[in-house]
Amino acid sequence: xxxxxxxxxxxxxxxxxxxxxxxxxxxxxxxxxxxxxxxxxxxxxxxxxxxxxxxxxxxxxxxxxxxxxxxxxxxxxx
Numbered sequence: 001x002x003x004x005x006x007x008x009x010x011x012x013x014x015x016x017x018x019x020x021x022x023x024x025x026x027x028x029x030x031x032x033x034x035x036x037x038x039x040x041x042x043x044x045x046x047x048x049x050x051x052x053x054x055x056x057x058x059x060x061x062x063x064x065x066x067x068x069x070x071x072x073x074x075x076x077x078x
Contacts, residue, residue, distance in 0.1 A: 003061050005073050012077050015058055024055025028062060029077065034070040039063050 012029075016022065022030040024046035027038050039062050046056040062070055 002064055002066065002069070005069060005076065008058075008061050009073070009076065011061075012058060012073060015054060016077050019055075024050055024052040025058060025062070028059070028070065029074045032071075032074060034067050034074065036063075036067070039070075 015025070016029075019025075022028075024042060027033050027042050039059060043056060043059040043063065046052045046059055062073075065073070
């Protein structure tokens, strides 16, 4: 089941507050690359390169969301 934006908004806002350049989510929410391939790549990088567990958890949520939801979330948080 897809998470809804209201369900996840607080987590993304909190992460952004601590990581204003979006950390592991930069490619997706910072640069606006919301396509599935970019989400998958960011997930792998968050695990292998940065060890950002919270970022990986948030990317997992983004993976379950539609591209439209990702675009809306990006616009609402930044």
